[in-house]
Amino acid sequence: VALELNTSNSSIGEDNFEVTLGLTVTAKNEADEVIYLIELQQSGIFMIKGMNQEGLAQTLGSFCPNVLFPYAREAIDSIVIKGSFPPLMLAPVNFDAIYAQASARAEAETAPIQ
Numbered sequence: 001v002a003l004e005l006n007t008s009n010s011s012i013g014e015d016n017f018e019v020t021l022g023l024t025v026t027a028k029n030e031a032d033e034v035i036y037l038i039e040l041q042q043s044g045i046f047m048i049k050g051m052n053q054e055g056l057a058q059t060l061g062s063f064c065p066n067v068l069f070p071y072a073r074e075a076i077d078s079i080v081i082k083g084s085f086p087p088l089m090l091a092p093v094n095f096d097a098i099y100a101q102a103s104a105r106a107e108a109e110t111a112p113i114q
Contacts, residue, residue, distance in 0.1 A: 002026045003090060009060040015049045019064040023072050025088070038079055042072035062099040069093055 004024040012018050020043040027035040046064050048056060073090045080088045 007065045015047050017046050017048060017060060019044055019046060019060055021065045021068040021072055025076055036083060038076055040072055040075055042068045044068050058099060062095040066095045
């Protein structure tokens, strides 16, 4: 079983942000044939006030997806079970580490070459 995830966010008004967590789950058999493919987007609207830009970016990139993940995981598990497949409980995801890696990668890409 392979899991891909991504997050996106957008401002939808003063202090209001829509955060979307996208997950793609692909299960294949020994012959590398796709058994099932699930693409799911779980979104939430968050009101965030009184944060500096760095804190806001971290909240939108790690905290908000962490809030959304249990709902997405439950939806995926429900879909798998309703398809008569064995239950699939996705392991917890460390969104703080993912955000830190993405920030470090973005910082390295924008750093001047010496």
